[in-house]
Amino acid sequence: xxxxDKLQEMFRLxxxxxxxxxxxxxxxxxxxxxxTWILNYCRAMTQELAELTDSVPWKWWAKYQTFDKxxxxxxxxxxxHFLISLxxxxxxxxxxxxxxxxxxxxxxxxxxESGYTVKxxxxxxxxxxx
Numbered sequence: 001x002x003x004x005d006k007l008q009e010m011f012r013l014x015x016x017x018x019x020x021x022x023x024x025x026x027x028x029x030x031x032x033x034x035x036t037w038i039l040n041y042c043r044a045m046t047q048e049l050a051e052l053t054d055s056v057p058w059k060w061w062a063k064y065q066t067f068d069k070x071x072x073x074x075x076x077x078x079x080x081h082f083l084i085s086l087x088x089x090x091x092x093x094x095x096x097x098x099x100x101x102x103x104x105x106x107x108x109x110x111x112x113e114s115g116y117t118v119k120x121x122x123x124x125x126x127x128x129x130x
Contacts, residue, residue, distance in 0.1 A: 007094040007097065044082045
């Protein structure tokens, strides 16, 4: 199975799970329903990021903390679940994610090569445009 196939399989499995838990097909959602689910997934990812943060000893004043690498890995995967769901709400496929990632990566490399001294998001306008 190629890396692209793996990403497509993750998207397929996530769509299947979302249907199982009662999330309707994003293509049939109203804009208001899409907005609700975007916010739901953003909140969920915020919580998963907090759980990931709690997996590492971030409290410089506390001596009892340990690095829970196994849990950190699980939290990263939880983030993928919600991130894929969010992409699906926005009508993005695994291939869309890949193509958009490649385009945005090129922008980021160009920004680094130019010194990225000015905040200008006009270089993003062509990315993922329909």
